[in-house]
Amino acid sequence: MPVTIHIPTIMRSLTNGAATVDAQGSNLADVIDDLERDWPGVKQRLVKDDALVKFINLYVNDQDVRFHSGLQTPINEGDEVIILPAVAGGQINYICKPLTKA
Amino acid sequence: MLNLSTSMRDALFRQAHEQHPIECCGIITSLAGEPRPHRLIPMHNAAQSKDFFIFEPREQLLVWREMDVRSEFPLVIYHSHTASKPYPSSTDVDYAAAFPDAYHLIISTVKHFCPAMRCYYIKHGRILEQELTFEQPPLFY
Numbered sequence: 001m002p003v004t005i006h007i008p009t010i011m012r013s014l015t016n017g018a019a020t021v022d023a024q025g026s027n028l029a030d031v032i033d034d035l036e037r038d039w040p041g042v043k044q045r046l047v048k049d050d051a052l053v054k055f056i057n058l059y060v061n062d063q064d065v066r067f068h069s070g071l072q073t074p075i076n077e078g079d080e081v082i083i084l085p086a087v088a089g090g091q092i093n094y095i096c097k098p099l100t101k102a
Numbered sequence: 103m104l105n106l107s108t109s110m111r112d113a114l115f116r117q118a119h120e121q122h123p124i125e126c127c128g129i130i131t132s133l134a135g136e137p138r139p140h141r142l143i144p145m146h147n148a149a150q151s152k153d154f155f156i157f158e159p160r161e162q163l164l165v166w167r168e169m170d171v172r173s174e175f176p177l178v179i180y181h182s183h184t185a186s187k188p189y190p191s192s193t194d195v196d197y198a199a200a201f202p203d204a205y206h207l208i209i210s211t212v213k214h215f216c217p218a219m220r221c222y223y224i225k226h227g228r229i230l231e232q233e234l235t236f237e238q239p240p241l242f243y
Contacts, residue, residue: 010200055197057159064159084166085200088156090125090149091183092193 003031003075006082014041023081028060029071031081046083047071057084103233104178104205104221106130110142111236114219117144118182118209125182126209127155131169132177139177147181154193155181178221180207187212188220190229198224205232 002022007015015021021039025031036043046056058065059082065073110130117126128144143165148158169175179201188208198206202225209219221234
């Protein structure tokens with residue numbers, strides 16, 4: 001079942017600059033495996049230890065798959081898959097204590 | 103060098119202090135081919151945390167789609183540090199890897215850090231501070 005995958009700018013070096021590519025599969029894990037066959041290196045950017053990496057948001061028909069079935073999210077013909085890098089950060093690991101006078 | 107209008111600067115400080123002690127976040131867009139700040143888009147910090155921020159994924163998708171329609175790009179990604187200086191943490195560096203061409207602006211709401219707003223490129227794990235200036239818009243055109 002062919003679906004369209006939207007590739008973010010940061011990953012287009014892996015798809016010869018293509019902003020959208022096609023892939024097949026009955027669930028998201030299968031689609032990512034199919035992507036990897038055509039565009040080696042893509043899977044490593046999306047999956048680690050059989051789970052989605054925290055740095056990436058993956059949407060199927062605009063729904064964030066983390067709130068559904070993750071990699072097991074079913075895929076149907078004509079679905080649209082969007083990959084976006086998560087925007088996050090913060091001062092974790094960098095807490096400065098205010099200067100105090102001796 | 104990033105040159106912000108004073109009104110945009112004031113809006114960033116206002117957002118950071120209004121949401122303190124929760125970290126605030128958002129983006130400033132530019133128009134295609136014009137690397138100047140165009141539009142300030144405050145985003146919801148889905149983490150609602152004092153030491154972490156993350157754009158709400160659904161809101162991010164809608165904003166990214168809107169930017170596509172308007173031919174805009176994320177010129178600046180900003181957030182606040184509410185208990186530390188305005189310098190990237192290791193978490194900031196990890197997540198910034200996906201946006202090597204964006205300025206990363208950090209606002210500290212801790213009073214004793216001056217300047218309280220600083221700007222960086224973060225590329226390949228390296229932090230490169232960028233000059234940050236503020237421009238008063240002309241009174242008359």
